[in-house]
Amino acid sequence: xxxxxQDPGPLSVPxxxxxxxxxxYSNSAFQYFMWYRQYSRKGPELLMYTYSSGNKEDxxxxxQVDKSSKYISLFxxxxxxxxxxxxxxAMSTNNAGNNRKLIWGLGTSLAVNP
Amino acid sequence: DTxxxxxxxxxxxxxxxxxxxxxxxxxxxxxxxxxxQDSKKFLKIMFSYNNKELIINETVPNRFSPKSPDxxxxxxxxxxLELGDSAVYFCASSQPPGDTQYFGxxxxxxxx
Numbered sequence: 256x257x258x259x260x261q262d263p264g265p266l267s268v269p270x271x272x273x274x275x276x277x278x279x280y281s282n283s284a285f286q287y288f289m290w291y292r293q294y295s296r297k298g299p300e301l302l303m304y305t306y307s308s309g310n311k312e313d314x315x316x317x318x319q320v321d322k323s324s325k326y327i328s329l330f331x332x333x334x335x336x337x338x339x340x341x342x343x344x345a346m347s348t349n350n351a352g353n354n355r356k357l358i359w360g361l362g363t364s365l366a367v368n369p
Numbered sequence: 370d371t372x373x374x375x376x377x378x379x380x381x382x383x384x385x386x387x388x389x390x391x392x393x394x395x396x397x398x399x400x401x402x403x404x405x406q407d408s409k410k411f412l413k414i415m416f417s418y419n420n421k422e423l424i425i426n427e428t429v430p431n432r433f434s435p436k437s438p439d440x441x442x443x444x445x446x447x448x449x450l451e452l453g454d455s456a457v458y459f460c461a462s463s464q465p466p467g468d469t470q471y472f473g474x475x476x477x478x479x480x481x
Contacts (some may be wrong), residue, residue: 289469
């Protein structure tokens with residue numbers, strides 16, 4: 256079993272739809288949870304960052320972490336064609352030390368159709 | 370100002386050649402990374418340096434040799450290029466290690 260599972264999609268939705276993207280994980284030591292967005296032929300860019308459990312909202316984006324279920328979600332409200340991209344989840348432990356690293360999901364490809 | 374920059378952006382070369390990719394960050398971060406992203410878009414970490422010291426080496430063939438002359442620069446040299454090395458290589462930096470990472474624009478390597 257991979258440490259982080261993410262459905263690669265593709266996911267295709269009409270403009271204005273609410274999009275739900277998810278990742279599950281197996282390592283209960285993960286404490287930092289991130290969502291990155293990657294446009295075609297560009298580098299990933301940080302979208303949302305959450306520490307431990309709970310929700311975080313930023314404009315049309317909401318990140319949720321459910322540590323009891325080892326499940327994280329990213330919701331996009333009123334989706335726009337400009338949201339079409341690959342969304343990658345990433346997470347890391349709280350361990351001190353220089354070898355702490357991000358564990359990445361495969362990424363979900365999203366297309367928002369006008 | 371570009372936070373993390375890479376050169377070159379595109380690299381097309383023949384099998385067996387040696388090539389280098391350069392990365393620079395102006396964020397003041399101590400930690401830098403090299404990732405490989407294959408055609409299926411999976412991001413695989415290759416190396417990580419913290420303050421010029423190698424801290425992560427993820428079972429990468431020894432044809433790949435990273436070098437960090439200072440904490441703002443991390444270069445990747447690849448010897449005897451193979452077809453399977455074709456991918457996009459991303460440089461990233463963070464402060465501290467394992468925390469939010471900032472990525473460069475990528476170097477698209479094609480080995481013919």
